[in-house]
Amino acid sequence: MTTLVMFSGGLDSTAMLVKLLTGSAGELRVHHIRMANKEGRERAESRAVESILAYARARYRAFRYSESGLDFSQLEAIPIDYVSIAYVACQVAIDTPGCNRIAIGALATDTDIANRSARQKRVFDEMYACYRARKLGEPRVEWVYPVFHTPKADLAAALPRELVDLTWSCRRPVNGFRPCMVCKACRAREGLRVPAGPAENRAS
Numbered sequence: 542m543t544t545l546v547m548f549s550g551g552l553d554s555t556a557m558l559v560k561l562l563t564g565s566a567g568e569l570r571v572h573h574i575r576m577a578n579k580e581g582r583e584r585a586e587s588r589a590v591e592s593i594l595a596y597a598r599a600r601y602r603a604f605r606y607s608e609s610g611l612d613f614s615q616l617e618a619i620p621i622d623y624v625s626i627a628y629v630a631c632q633v634a635i636d637t638p639g640c641n642r643i644a645i646g647a648l649a650t651d652t653d654i655a656n657r658s659a660r661q662k663r664v665f666d667e668m669y670a671c672y673r674a675r676k677l678g679e680p681r682v683e684w685v686y687p688v689f690h691t692p693k694a695d696l697a698a699a700l701p702r703e704l705v706d707l708t709w710s711c712r713r714p715v716n717g718f719r720p721c722m723v724c725k726a727c728r729a730r731e732g733l734r735v736p737a738g739p740a741e742n743r744a745s
C-alpha cells in the first residue's frame with residue numbers, strides 16, 4: 542500500500558504528514574502543487590514546503606517527494622483549488638506504483654467541506670476511470686482524511702512549535718511573503734500562536 546499525500550505546506554497538511562510519518566510504516570509519496578494564481582501565494586508556500594520537508598526528513602523518516610505546477614496567474618478569476626488538487630492527484634496516483642490511498646488534510650470545520658469533498662472525489666473518479674479504461678492504476682483508490690476530526694488548535698498544539706512556525710497559510714500575502722492577516726486562512730490561524738511567538742512576522 543502506498544499513500545499519496547497531497548501537501549500544501551499549511552498547518553493542516555503538515556499535521557497530516559507528521560501523523561502519517563509517525564503513526565504508520567506505510568510507503569508515502571508526498572506531492573506539492575505549485576499553485577500560481579492572482580493571489581500570489583506560491584513563493585511563500587514553496588519556501589514553507591521546502592523547509593517543512595527538510596525538517597520532517599531529519600526528524601521523522603524518509604519518504605518520496607515530488608511536485609508539479611499549475612500557473613493560472615494570468616487569469617482574472619481564481620480557480621477552485623479542490624478541482625486542481627483532484628486533477629493532479631489523479632495524475633500522480635497513476636505515476637505511483639501501488640498507490641491505493643490519497644490523503645487530504647481537510648478539516649471538519651473547513652467551509653462547506655462535505656460538499657466540496659464529494660465534488661472533488663467526483664472529479665477524481667471521472668478522471669481515474671479514463672486511466673482504468675487503459676488498465677492503468679490500482680482498481681480501488683481510497684480517499685482518507687487523517688486529521689479531519691481534530692480541531693485546528695489541537696493540530697497546532699501537537700506539533701513541535703518550530704514546525705508550526707514553518708507552515709504557511711495566508712492566501713493573499715502582501716508582497717508575496719507577509720501574511721495579510723485578513724484572509725480566511727489567516728483568521729483561522731489567529732489564536733493558535735502562543736503569546737510570545739511573533740510567528741506570523743517571520744517572513745517580513
Ligand SMILES: [Zn+2]
Nearest residue numbers: 711721724727
Ligand atoms: Zn492572509
